[in-house]
Amino acid sequence: MAKTAAEKCSFKTYLFSLGGFPMSLRRAAALLFVCLFLVLDVSQAFAISEAEKTFLQMYFKDEELVVISATRSLKSVTRVAENVEVVTKEDIELMNAHTVADVLNTVNGVIVSPRTSSPGGPSVLSIQGSGLEHVAVFMDGIRVNFLETDVPDIGSFPVQMIEKIEVIKGPASSAWGSSLGGVVNIITKSPGTRPGSGMASVSYGERGTADMRAELTGTTSGIGYYLSAGHLRTAGLRPEEDGRVTDIYLKVSHDISKKTSIGLSLFYDKVRREEGELSDLDLFRNSKMEYLLANLSVRSQLTDELALSVNARASRQRSDLYVGILSSGEAFEPGRSDDRKYGVSATLTWRRAIHNVVVGTDYDYRKAVTNNLEGVHPSQNVVAIYANDTISLGRFAVTPGIRYDHTDRVSDFTSPSLGVTYEVADKTILRGYVARGFNLPPISSTIGDATFFRHNPALGPEKVWSYQAGIESGLLQYAWVKVSAFRHDIRDAIVIADVDPSEGTWTAINADKVRRQGIEVQIRSMKFDNFTVSAGAMFMDSKNPTTGADIRQWPSYTYDVSLKYDDEKSFRALLKGRYVWWHVDSGAKAKYDSMIFDINLIKAVLKKQERSCEVFLTGHNIFGGSLYEDSLFKNAPRWFEAGLRYNF
Numbered sequence: 001m002a003k004t005a006a007e008k009c010s011f012k013t014y015l016f017s018l019g020g021f022p023m024s025l026r027r028a029a030a031l032l033f034v035c036l037f038l039v040l041d042v043s044q045a046f047a048i049s050e051a052e053k054t055f056l057q058m059y060f061k062d063e064e065l066v067v068i069s070a071t072r073s074l075k076s077v078t079r080v081a082e083n084v085e086v087v088t089k090e091d092i093e094l095m096n097a098h099t100v101a102d103v104l105n106t107v108n109g110v111i112v113s114p115r116t117s118s119p120g121g122p123s124v125l126s127i128q129g130s131g132l133e134h135v136a137v138f139m140d141g142i143r144v145n146f147l148e149t150d151v152p153d154i155g156s157f158p159v160q161m162i163e164k165i166e167v168i169k170g171p172a173s174s175a176w177g178s179s180l181g182g183v184v185n186i187i188t189k190s191p192g193t194r195p196g197s198g199m200a201s202v203s204y205g206e207r208g209t210a211d212m213r214a215e216l217t218g219t220t221s222g223i224g225y226y227l228s229a230g231h232l233r234t235a236g237l238r239p240e241e242d243g244r245v246t247d248i249y250l251k252v253s254h255d256i257s258k259k260t261s262i263g264l265s266l267f268y269d270k271v272r273r274e275e276g277e278l279s280d281l282d283l284f285r286n287s288k289m290e291y292l293l294a295n296l297s298v299r300s301q302l303t304d305e306l307a308l309s310v311n312a313r314a315s316r317q318r319s320d321l322y323v324g325i326l327s328s329g330e331a332f333e334p335g336r337s338d339d340r341k342y343g344v345s346a347t348l349t350w351r352r353a354i355h356n357v358v359v360g361t362d363y364d365y366r367k368a369v370t371n372n373l374e375g376v377h378p379s380q381n382v383v384a385i386y387a388n389d390t391i392s393l394g395r396f397a398v399t400p401g402i403r404y405d406h407t408d409r410v411s412d413f414t415s416p417s418l419g420v421t422y423e424v425a426d427k428t429i430l431r432g433y434v435a436r437g438f439n440l441p442p443i444s445s446t447i448g449d450a451t452f453f454r455h456n457p458a459l460g461p462e463k464v465w466s467y468q469a470g471i472e473s474g475l476l477q478y479a480w481v482k483v484s485a486f487r488h489d490i491r492d493a494i495v496i497a498d499v500d501p502s503e504g505t506w507t508a509i510n511a512d513k514v515r516r517q518g519i520e521v522q523i524r525s526m527k528f529d530n531f532t533v534s535a536g537a538m539f540m541d542s543k544n545p546t547t548g549a550d551i552r553q554w555p556s557y558t559y560d561v562s563l564k565y566d567d568e569k570s571f572r573a574l575l576k577g578r579y580v581w582w583h584v585d586s587g588a589k590a591k592y593d594s595m596i597f598d599i600n601l602i603k604a605v606l607k608k609q610e611r612s613c614e615v616f617l618t619g620h621n622i623f624g625g626s627l628y629e630d631s632l633f634k635n636a637p638r639w640f641e642a643g644l645r646y647n648f
Helices: 011-016 023-037 050-056 089-094 100-104
Strands: 083-088 110-114 123-127 135-139 162-169 182-188 197-205 209-220 223-234 241-255 260-278 283-301 306-325 335-352 355-370 379-393 396-407 413-425 428-439 462-473 479-500 505-525 531-543 557-566 571-581 596-608 611-620 639-647
Touching: 083 089, 089 162, 100 110, 100 123, 100 162, 100 182, 123 135, 197 611, 209 639
Parallel strands: 135 182
Antiparallel strands: 083 162, 110 123, 162 182, 197 209, 197 639, 209 223, 223 241, 241 260, 260 283, 283 306, 306 335, 335 355, 355 379, 379 396, 396 413, 413 428, 428 462, 462 479, 479 505, 505 531, 531 557, 557 571, 571 596, 596 611, 611 639
16 A cells, blocks of 8 residues: 555665664664674685686686676676576677567567667567566666666667676565566676777668767776767668667766775666557657666675775656657657656675675665646655675575565565575585565556546555476586576566546556466587587476466567587687567457577677677678567567678
8 A cells, every 4th residue: 555654765865874774674684794794714715616606617718707686796607596598799699680689589588679760769578478567677776667667678788888687587676676477687798807998880771771989998007997888770670660879878986995986887878769650549759858867886895805885876867759640640649757866875795704794775766757647747755775695504505585575656675585595416406495575566556647537546466476497407518508497476466447438538457367387498619610509498388377367468489599619719609599479369360370580690800909890790680580469569670780880
């Protein structure tokens, strides 16, 4: 239930006192902290061993061997119980990706649904069949989901400044809060150590599609800097589509002392789109968006074992949507939204003997200034504390975690989790994970009415218990295999209910149950004669456990294949394919009779010390296949682009 003003607590009260938390939570937290800080006097190497690293490097890059997102602290991938996948900057360059949507559309278990066929167009995503609003997307620790709908649009985010992307599949609420379906954590590049290095690239393709990028990085007089800028444009790969995306990213850092550093990052993204003619609906859509993200961080190594990190963040996301009648040209009043978000986080990381303890707190204030709701500008405060530990006991690693989220709009929520990994042998790892997660309802559903929508102040969070188990093994000769099974039991799922059918009004209520379960399989070969082969598949069943009815919203299965060539001298190539079996109602007029293949060829024409020049050619959908969930949003036909990249 929504809280009264008297029940709300200020940020200051929650940040410096646990008095506002329920007694049961305080007891549970106290017990957890006692368990976390009972340190056994046993010397165990928490980091990945040299033997493990040497073996894993035959299949993975160094950036893939450690992750941050699972516990919000750097740890070896062999100690991570969650199903996590990493995409590195080398992967991004090899596929000649333009935006984050291009990258995530290659990750097994992740489904990206573009709302146009052209680069830079609006794109939404799902992880293992989750709802669009169930995936939390972060960049530099800033959540970029739109406040009104809680849905992120990843179609315009450039990739040049990205170091790697970590994807948690399944609820990650014990570390990140509201994230029932999973987390996409975008980690940006750090300043380089060599002054004045950088890159410039340009590509040009069909229908006036061009992508121009540049970056400059280095360290001068103790100040590190990274600057990236880009411009992506297209006349549209289908009629009446058009797009312009201009972005700039800046990161600076400075070591105040040997143990303390400070950093600042700024990101600006301006988007203009003509999203095409929806002739079946007699509509057209155009949109404009602006993102401005800022993050200030301070990290201090207080002792050899204890580190403190503090982050202050602010963001503004503006969106204007223009919809009109195609046949008459009449335009409706534009829908305008201006999201303003401010927050701060503090995290203590303690490493000693067998323990890697993380204790932290988050505070976020969010407000939407919008004309989509009648006479209100909804806001929300979220205060949270969380703690986890990774306990390494020989071949075992156990990760208990807990988080408590307090909001001033809906009921509070406690998210426990427990993960276990066990190295059966030097080349085989077993994983198990159980977690309770949640997703806050979109703020527009709880505050303010629209033309036919009536808000529901009693709307509560959607809740999930998730169970995952998996095995990764290199026992097969020349191949690494990963198999992961998952089951997500969701209750209090939000559904649409009529308020007054005669007036056509409706509202959102907590009234449904969903069970999503399935299996993921991935295989990656060793490098053999400069070739590497990989493949992945996801099989999923989604039902209402009460009625037994199928939920026909997301795919029943997907396939991914790739063939990579790298002579480590002057030539690289990637052939990548994806197939999605859309499990949707016939009214959507979906088409999925083809696997879509892209190919990218890169040839170095100059290599001299720190300088190199490469030419590249990319063919998209090279066999001209059709693969889409809705005839309103058909995929792009076959198209090509070529470019030049200079590194210095």
